[in-house]
Amino acid sequence: MNTNPTVDPVIEADNVDVFYGNFRAVTDVSMSFGINEITALIGPSGCGKSTLLRSLNRMNDLVDGARVTGTISFQGEDIYGPDVDAIEVRRRIGMVFQKPNPFPKSIYDNIAYGPRVTGMKPSSMDDLVEEALTKAALWDEVKDKLKQSAFGLSGGQQQRLCIARTIAVKPDVILMDEPCSALDPIATMRIEDLMVELKKDYTIIIVTHNMQQAARVADRTAFFTALADETTGNRTGVLVEYDTTTKIFEDPTDQRTEDYISGRFG
Amino acid sequence: MSTLTTEGGPATPGRPSALSSRSPRYGEKAVYAVLRSASLLTILITAGILVALAIPSIEFFQHVPVTDFLFGDRWAPRFADASFGVLPLVTATAWTTVIALSVAVPFGLGAAIFLSEYAHPKLRAVLKPILEILAGIPTVVYGYFALTFVQTTLFREWLQLDTDAFSVLAAGLVMGVMIIPTIASISEDAMSAVPQAMRQGSAALGANRMQTTVRVVFPAALSGIIAAVVLGISRAVGETMIVAIAAGQQARIVEGALEQGQTMTGFIANAALGDSRVGSLEYDTLFAVGLLLFLLTLLINWISIAVVRRFREAY
Known part of the structure; x- marks a missing residue:
C-alpha cells in the first residue's frame, strides 16, 4: 500500500527494482521526492533503503553486478537513459556517506576538489571554499587552518567538511546515507540543524536508523521493510508507507509502520 | 552483614595469589x-x-686518493700504467639505470593503475600472478635475450643501428622489462589498500575514474609507490648478470645509449672471474667499487624517504 503524498517532485522513482546479480534487493518502489524538502527513508536493516538511495545518483554503478529496472528521473529526465553521463548525474545529485570520508588532503583542497574535477571555473576559488564551509557551519572552526590536513578534524567536523565538499559543486540534491551514525549526540544535533538550514537551497534525502532523527528533521518519511519471498526465502526491500512525517509518526496507516515506529519490531 | 571469606581475598603468605602466573610459559x-x-x-x-x-x-x-677514485675519468686497474677513476663505471651504471627506469616506471605504474582501478576483479586475479612470473625469470636468461635478440637481431639486423656487439641501451631496456613486475606489483598493493570510501567520495563529487585515480588514489598510495620505484632503482643499480652479458666490458665514459660500457656491477663480476690475488690492490678495488655501490643505494633510499615525507597524503 503506497500512499504517495503529493509533492513538487525533483526526483521520481517509478516501479524501481534494484538487483545485485540475481538478488533483488529492492522491489517495485514508486515514490517522488519533493523539491526543497527533507525526505527520510527509514526501516529495519536489510530493507533496501540504502540501496535505493545509492541508485538515485548512480553510485550503485560502482558495484559489480548492480542493476536498476524501472525509471528514476531527475527533473523529468531518466538518469539511466542511454545518453546520460553518470558522472554528470552525481555532480547534480551529491552524496554524503555513513562514515566521514574526507580525502587525505588539506581542508581547502578537500573543498576545492569537486569544483576542480568538474571543471568549474569560479572567479575565486577562495570565495567558493569559504562559501561552502560557511554554509556547512564549519567556517569559523577551520578558517585559520585551511592548509592543515582534514584528518586533524573531529568526526563531526569531518562530516560537516564532507557536506561542505558536496555543497561546493553546487548540486541540486544531497543524498545522505546515515550521516550521523558514526557521530556523538552533539555532533549529530549540529548536522541536523545544518540539514534544516540547507533545505532552503537543496533537496535532501536521508537514510537513517534513528527514528527520532527522522521525526526531528524530515518533512516526509518513507517506511521500508524486508519481505521474504514465499518460494525462495530471499528477502527483498519494499516501500510500505510514505507520507508526511507527522502522519507517519502520529497516525500511520499500515500496521507494520506502527509496529516499527512504536518499537515493537525492527 | 556477613564477614568476608578468605577465598578470593588477599593471598596468605606462602600461597600463590589468585593473580600470579599459573605456569612459567x-x-x-x-x-x-x-x-x-x-x-x-x-x-x-x-x-x-x-x-x-x-x-x-x-x-x-x-x-689511491679518494678524489682520484671519485672524479678520475680513466678506469684501468689492471694496466701497468694503472688508473682508478671510477667515473666510466658510474656513467655506464647511470645509463643502464635511467634507461631501465624509463621503461619500468611508466609500464609498471600503468600496469598497477590498470590492475587496481580498471581491471575487473576476475581479470586481475589472472593477470597479477602472470605478471609476477616475469619476476621469476633468471636474470641470465634476460641477459642473453638482451645480447642475442635485442642487440644483435633487433638493433643490428632489423633496425640497422650503428652499434657494436654490446650496448647500454639493450641491457637497460631488457633490465627495465625485468623490473616492471616489481614496480607494478608493489604499487598495485599500495593502491588497492586505499580505502574504497575515498573512491566513492570522489565519484560522488562528479569525478571520473581517471581523476579519482590521479588525484585521490595515487597521492594516498604515494609512499608505497615511491617504495616500489626505489626498489626498482636499487635493482637496476645492483643488477649484474644482464649488464655483464649485454652492456659490454670496456670501461670508458659512456656518451650515448648505443655505446657499450662497463657498469660497476659488471666490473665486479668480470674482475671476480679473474685471478686477483687476495690482498692485492686489484683485489681491494673490487671492494671499493662495492662500497660505492652500497653508499649510492643508501643515498637513493634516504632521498626517497625525504620525498615520501614531503609529498604523501596519508590516510
Whole structure:
C-alpha cells in the first residue's frame, strides 16, 4: 500500500527494482521526492533503503553486478537513459556517506576538489571554499587552518567538511546515507540543524536508523521493510508507507509502520 | 552483614595469589628469543657486510686518493700504467639505470593503475600472478635475450643501428622489462589498500575514474609507490648478470645509449672471474667499487624517504 503524498517532485522513482546479480534487493518502489524538502527513508536493516538511495545518483554503478529496472528521473529526465553521463548525474545529485570520508588532503583542497574535477571555473576559488564551509557551519572552526590536513578534524567536523565538499559543486540534491551514525549526540544535533538550514537551497534525502532523527528533521518519511519471498526465502526491500512525517509518526496507516515506529519490531 | 571469606581475598603468605602466573610459559619465552635473534641477525649481517666492504676499501684508499677514485675519468686497474677513476663505471651504471627506469616506471605504474582501478576483479586475479612470473625469470636468461635478440637481431639486423656487439641501451631496456613486475606489483598493493570510501567520495563529487585515480588514489598510495620505484632503482643499480652479458666490458665514459660500457656491477663480476690475488690492490678495488655501490643505494633510499615525507597524503 503506497500512499504517495503529493509533492513538487525533483526526483521520481517509478516501479524501481534494484538487483545485485540475481538478488533483488529492492522491489517495485514508486515514490517522488519533493523539491526543497527533507525526505527520510527509514526501516529495519536489510530493507533496501540504502540501496535505493545509492541508485538515485548512480553510485550503485560502482558495484559489480548492480542493476536498476524501472525509471528514476531527475527533473523529468531518466538518469539511466542511454545518453546520460553518470558522472554528470552525481555532480547534480551529491552524496554524503555513513562514515566521514574526507580525502587525505588539506581542508581547502578537500573543498576545492569537486569544483576542480568538474571543471568549474569560479572567479575565486577562495570565495567558493569559504562559501561552502560557511554554509556547512564549519567556517569559523577551520578558517585559520585551511592548509592543515582534514584528518586533524573531529568526526563531526569531518562530516560537516564532507557536506561542505558536496555543497561546493553546487548540486541540486544531497543524498545522505546515515550521516550521523558514526557521530556523538552533539555532533549529530549540529548536522541536523545544518540539514534544516540547507533545505532552503537543496533537496535532501536521508537514510537513517534513528527514528527520532527522522521525526526531528524530515518533512516526509518513507517506511521500508524486508519481505521474504514465499518460494525462495530471499528477502527483498519494499516501500510500505510514505507520507508526511507527522502522519507517519502520529497516525500511520499500515500496521507494520506502527509496529516499527512504536518499537515493537525492527 | 556477613564477614568476608578468605577465598578470593588477599593471598596468605606462602600461597600463590589468585593473580600470579599459573605456569612459567617457557614456550612463549622461547618464541620471543627466536624472534628477537632473527631480527638481530639481519642487523648483524648488514653490519658484517659493511665491515667486510670497508676493511679492503680502507686498504685501497691508502694507495689511491679518494678524489682520484671519485672524479678520475680513466678506469684501468689492471694496466701497468694503472688508473682508478671510477667515473666510466658510474656513467655506464647511470645509463643502464635511467634507461631501465624509463621503461619500468611508466609500464609498471600503468600496469598497477590498470590492475587496481580498471581491471575487473576476475581479470586481475589472472593477470597479477602472470605478471609476477616475469619476476621469476633468471636474470641470465634476460641477459642473453638482451645480447642475442635485442642487440644483435633487433638493433643490428632489423633496425640497422650503428652499434657494436654490446650496448647500454639493450641491457637497460631488457633490465627495465625485468623490473616492471616489481614496480607494478608493489604499487598495485599500495593502491588497492586505499580505502574504497575515498573512491566513492570522489565519484560522488562528479569525478571520473581517471581523476579519482590521479588525484585521490595515487597521492594516498604515494609512499608505497615511491617504495616500489626505489626498489626498482636499487635493482637496476645492483643488477649484474644482464649488464655483464649485454652492456659490454670496456670501461670508458659512456656518451650515448648505443655505446657499450662497463657498469660497476659488471666490473665486479668480470674482475671476480679473474685471478686477483687476495690482498692485492686489484683485489681491494673490487671492494671499493662495492662500497660505492652500497653508499649510492643508501643515498637513493634516504632521498626517497625525504620525498615520501614531503609529498604523501596519508590516510
